[in-house]
Amino acid sequence: MSDATRSEVVAAAIADCWAEDGEIFAAAMGLLPSLGARLCKLTTNPDLMISDGESLFLASPPPLGSTAAPVEGWIPFRKVFDVVAWGPRHVMMGATQLDRHGNQNISAIGPFAQPKRQLLGSRGAPGNTVSNRTSYWVPKHSTRVFVEEVDIVSGVGRTRALEAGSAASRFHDLHRVVTDLAVLDFGGPDGTLRLRSVHPGVSVDDVVAATGFALAVPDDLACTREPTATELMLIREVLDPRGLREREVPSA
Amino acid sequence: MTLRPRDKRMSIEEVVGQLEDGMTIGIGGWGSRRKPMAFVRAILRSDLRDLTIVSWGGPDVGLLARAGRIRRLVYAFVSLDSIPLEPNFQRARQAAPDSDAHIPEVVELDEGMFQTGLRAAAQRLPFLPTRAGLGSDVLVNNTWLRTVTSPYPGPGGTPEELVAMPALELDVALLHLNRADAHGNATYLGPDPYFDDLFAMAAAKTYLSVEQVVDTAGLTVDTPVQRLLLNRMMVDGVVEAPGGAHFTSCVPDYERDERFQKAYAAAAKDDEAWARFERRFLSGDEAAYQAAVKELADE
Numbered sequence: 001m002s003d004a005t006r007s008e009v010v011a012a013a014i015a016d017c018w019a020e021d022g023e024i025f026a027a028a029m030g031l032l033p034s035l036g037a038r039l040c041k042l043t044t045n046p047d048l049m050i051s052d053g054e055s056l057f058l059a060s061p062p063p064l065g066s067t068a069a070p071v072e073g074w075i076p077f078r079k080v081f082d083v084v085a086w087g088p089r090h091v092m093m094g095a096t097q098l099d100r101h102g103n104q105n106i107s108a109i110g111p112f113a114q115p116k117r118q119l120l121g122s123r124g125a126p127g128n129t130v131s132n133r134t135s136y137w138v139p140k141h142s143t144r145v146f147v148e149e150v151d152i153v154s155g156v157g158r159t160r161a162l163e164a165g166s167a168a169s170r171f172h173d174l175h176r177v178v179t180d181l182a183v184l185d186f187g188g189p190d191g192t193l194r195l196r197s198v199h200p201g202v203s204v205d206d207v208v209a210a211t212g213f214a215l216a217v218p219d220d221l222a223c224t225r226e227p228t229a230t231e232l233m234l235i236r237e238v239l240d241p242r243g244l245r246e247r248e249v250p251s252a
Numbered sequence: 253m254t255l256r257p258r259d260k261r262m263s264i265e266e267v268v269g270q271l272e273d274g275m276t277i278g279i280g281g282w283g284s285r286r287k288p289m290a291f292v293r294a295i296l297r298s299d300l301r302d303l304t305i306v307s308w309g310g311p312d313v314g315l316l317a318r319a320g321r322i323r324r325l326v327y328a329f330v331s332l333d334s335i336p337l338e339p340n341f342q343r344a345r346q347a348a349p350d351s352d353a354h355i356p357e358v359v360e361l362d363e364g365m366f367q368t369g370l371r372a373a374a375q376r377l378p379f380l381p382t383r384a385g386l387g388s389d390v391l392v393n394n395t396w397l398r399t400v401t402s403p404y405p406g407p408g409g410t411p412e413e414l415v416a417m418p419a420l421e422l423d424v425a426l427l428h429l430n431r432a433d434a435h436g437n438a439t440y441l442g443p444d445p446y447f448d449d450l451f452a453m454a455a456a457k458t459y460l461s462v463e464q465v466v467d468t469a470g471l472t473v474d475t476p477v478q479r480l481l482l483n484r485m486m487v488d489g490v491v492e493a494p495g496g497a498h499f500t501s502c503v504p505d506y507e508r509d510e511r512f513q514k515a516y517a518a519a520a521k522d523d524e525a526w527a528r529f530e531r532r533f534l535s536g537d538e539a540a541y542q543a544a545v546k547e548l549a550d551e
Binding site for chain 2: 054055056076077078081084085107108112113114115116117118119120121122123124125126127129130131152153154155156160161163164165166167168170171172
């Protein structure tokens with residue numbers, strides 16, 4: 001039995017999202033996605049391109065909180081948008097709200113005309129979701145995030161993409177949702193959210209109770225894999241020696 | 253006698269004197285990075301109203317919204333970067349539609365749409381097609397946005413229907429870079445050009461503030477020529493305004509003033525604190541602002 005913490009299980013589950021992607025840009029929004037992308041590059045997918053989140057492609061992954069690393073390219077925002085349109089990119093975004101169809105909201109809570117709470121705005125979510133493979137990271141799996149219907153559709157879900165026609169659905173590719181409790185994918189009926197695995201120590205009932213809609217649960221549900229000894233060493237000694245991962249996913 | 257290109261140096265006040273109520277103004281930079289804040293502060297000192305602001309939004313949007321100068325806001329996000337949510341923008345968006353704090357019209361776009369709109373304007377086209385926005389509420393909340401069907405067969409024979417992103421035509425672009433000559437050739441020395449060249453080409457007039465005005469040869473003496481982002485055809489006025497991007501970042505000249513930004517964000521959440529912030533930092537001219545910033549730093 002491994003002594004991996006929840007945040008370390010999450011980091012490995014996030015790393016798995018990019019494992020099969022080959023030589024593409026892993027656009028990681030947030031702390032655990034950054035850790036996962038860097039872990040992926042050091043283990044299953046050395047071809048992955050990672051950035052400092054600012055303007056540089058980094059040739060080798062620095063520890064979290066640092067960007068001190070050899071540079072292999074220049075990726076200012078204008079070139080990020082070029083890659084979004086061109087295609088070889090898998091983005092992992094956050095989601096203030098996410099519904100069963102994979103519609104995501106980062107714009108505002110409440111009616112658009114006068115939100116109860118204004119958030120960032122749609123940012124690149126509409127374009128990302130019709131152009132690139134997209135995954136989501138939800139640090140606190142709850143019925144506040146997983147809702148029956150999002151207030152504003154920033155990131156486009158499957159049904160919406162199909163309704164908008166072939167230009168919207170051609171490159172639409174929702175991949176996975178990783179949370180502090182579980183890993184989900186879009187293999188449910190009509191491409192809806194489906195539970196893929198629960199993290200060690202989490203029950204299916206926990207996930208169902210924290211989800212605000214009826215979640216597809218397969219019969220042969222697996223437990224999220226434990227990180228390997230190599231992954232744990234990389235997380236603890238190389239990529240996050242300061243333990244920043246605990247801030248986003250605290251150990252119980 | 254040597255004939256030289258025009259000297260376009262102006263004062264901040266002369267630039268703001270060129271602006272009019274109701275104009276569409278594009279503001280360069282990105283979030284809380286290399287924003288033409290000296291120009292924004294000068295607008296706050298003026299009585300300009302009913303502006304349409306087009307911006308990769310940061311504290312420029314927050315300050316203008318708080319002061320009630322924006323009639324229409326075009327954005328894809330508004331953020332202070334190290335503080336993700338802009339409190340003055342949030343306050344304006346969450347205000348009741350009949351209150352003075354409310355922004356009468358907001359146009360929230362996807363980032364790619366925003367760039368495409370600037371590109372269309374820069375190329376003097378009515379629109380450009382883009383995939384970005386399809387299926388999202390950007391098209392629901394902006395019912396005036398249209399799609400266009402490709403005249404060519406798509407994959408499988410069916411023509412693709414794309415967003416026809418209209419040109420984001422600007423009356424004026426306001427930009428801040430690191431160095432310029434008196435004629436308007438200018439370099440950015442930081443990590444990212446953002447979209448400042450596109451703003452300049454999308455605008456009828458472009459006014460540029462810089463940390464330092466140097467002679468033309470000085471622009472490339474220790475700087476690769478590829479850092480010349482703007483040429484003088486794009487620029488109508490040049491202002492030397494050291495600290496002109498404060499409190500946003502203007503690397504390598506200076507990083508974001510995180511302490512000041514925190515004070516700004518904290519003050520925005522409370523009417524009395526905001527009144528104190530305005531009195532201390534925004535009641536005088538640019539020199540008074542820079543002196544007040546120095547005084548805070550020395551505390």
